[in-house]
Amino acid sequence: MSQEIHSQYDSILILDFGSQYSHLITRRCRELNVYCEMLPCTQKMADLPWKPKGIILSGSPYSVYDDVAPRVDPAVFEMGVPVLGICYGLQEIAWNHGGSVDPHDSREYGHATLDLTHTGNVMCDALFAGLGENVTVWMSHGDQLSKLPEDFEVVAKTSTAPFAGIAHKSRPLYGIQFHPEVTHTDCGKALFENFVDRICHCKRNWTMETFIEKEIQRIRDIVGPRGRVIGAVSGGVDSSVAAKLMTEAIGDRFHAVMVDNGVLRMDEAKQVREMLGEHLGVNLTVVDASDLFLDRLKDVEDPERKRKIIGNTFIEVFEKEGERLEKQAEEQEAKALAEGHPASETMGKYEFLLQGTLYPDVIESISFKGPSATIKTHHNVGGLLEDMKLKLIEPLRELFKDEVRELGKLMGIPEHLVMRHPFPGPGLAIRILGPVTRSQVQLLQKADKIYIEEIFKAGIYNQISQAFAVLLPVRAVGVQGDKRTYDQVICLRAAQTTDFMTATWYPFDHGVLSRISNRITNEVQGVNRVVLDVSSKPPATIEWL
DSSP: OHHHHHHHSOEEEEEEOSOTTHHHHHHHHHHTTOEEEEEETTOOGGGOSSOOSEEEEOOOSSOTTSTTOOOOOGGGGGSSSOEEEETHHHHHHHHHTTOEEEEEEEEEEEEEEEEEOOOSOHHHHGGGTTSOSEEEEEEEEEEEEEEOOTTEEEEEEOSSOTTSEEEESSSOEEEESSOTTSTTSTTHHHHHHIIIIIITOOOOOOOHHHHHHHHHHHHHHHHTTTOEEEEEOOSSHHHHHHHHHHHHHHGGGEEEEEEEOSOSOTTHHHHHIIIIIIISOOOEEEEEOHHHHHHHHTTOOOHHHHHHHHHHHHHHHHHHHHHHHHHHHHHHHHHHHHTTOOGGGSOOOEEEEEOOOOHHHHHHHOOOSSSOOOOOOOTTTTSOOTTOSSEEEOTTTTOOHHHHHHHHHHTTOOHHHHTOOOOOTTGGGGTBSSOOOHHHHHHHHHHHHHHHHHHHHTTOGGGOSEEEEEEEEEEEEEEETTEEEEEEEEEEEEEEOSSSSSBEEOOOOHHHHHHHHHHHHHHSTTEEEEEEOOOOBTTSOSSOO
């Protein structure tokens, strides 16, 4: 879809050198209503099918002077568009223009006060225009610039970094040693605004209002006047918004399918049927394939194998259901023709599979040719069959979670559904650490249901971005009813985040935690201990597997 987007919106290209913060650069530009896309740092500019309005070079765990250091295509600096280098990106700009980079005496990590130098050169000063004299920024680096490249000016410094900000005297090339993409940098938003607006002159028209209209038209163009789409839905906000968008685009030619894979939350299939079918007017079929999934997951403990098995089985079930719907469609078409209706008014074949894939799924699932590494395979990105017959259509592939929620509200989807916590495609299979059995699923379903109920009762559900229970592969000794028990352990996870790329844990009131723990250990037979996960992302991921 990106080629169509670039023809409609001014775009910023972000080249990723493997920094954990790279995705945040993308978010900051999107927040300014400017579309941007992240690609690996190894991207050749000659192979890029669109021209960006500006380019941002991310940070990196590497050192530019290392033999294995990732290198940017030198053509980046010959495209005639503004370039902003962040941390390693600054060092990469300097390295390419004759500057020197050396190890710092000690790693600089944390807040620093930035002193801005107004050179009087309008181009040099543009990046920091309007930011005052002293601002607080966030440093995270072990190397720093030791020699300024020719024709560059110093535009910012700190007590330990004499080249904290540099700019070319006559070309729009800028480098900063700190990280404006993190919230710890006070002037981060203003700095990005200066770059995309004042320097790159981007039209700030990337909004969900414009996205709806253009995406509906794009779907119609792809599917055609007679084509049909079968949709994978789970009841989560992503697939629900995608299904609603598809229904708006092609109406009855879209048919949603929910697969009960045996690892859903308690009463999930029933709730989804009511929400999508009855309240949102989406054509929906629920297929019970729980036995098939659970049989294939038997004795499987490796999380990647679980994801692959579930992803492949999903597609098999969709294709089988698609064949059934296709046969039904052929019968309807034959009947319509027999009744004298022209072929142009009848519906065609099911050629497409709708999925609610989001941009973070793509970022975390694609192993770039550059230094970035695959974190985990998402069932809807890396777990698909290579010989899949249906063609994928993913209208939300370029969006972040908060953008999808905004889109859902604009389309009239109820608040409680839009704000529903995400649920992974592999379901409870990746929240059961160990073999997946029907009894283990039922145990976790009960614990998770209690957990969510108590969060709602406490009035904190919407303060938490994602909450769920995890069944650990350990047993612990307990005392229940004056008897010794040797039962399982439930871990509670609650994350706070805006983009699901970084997250902190939610600070529960102790009384709420006590009620949750008491209910689970009293009501869920086979559990005698409840623990709390207080890990942030990074270093942990939100899901355990």
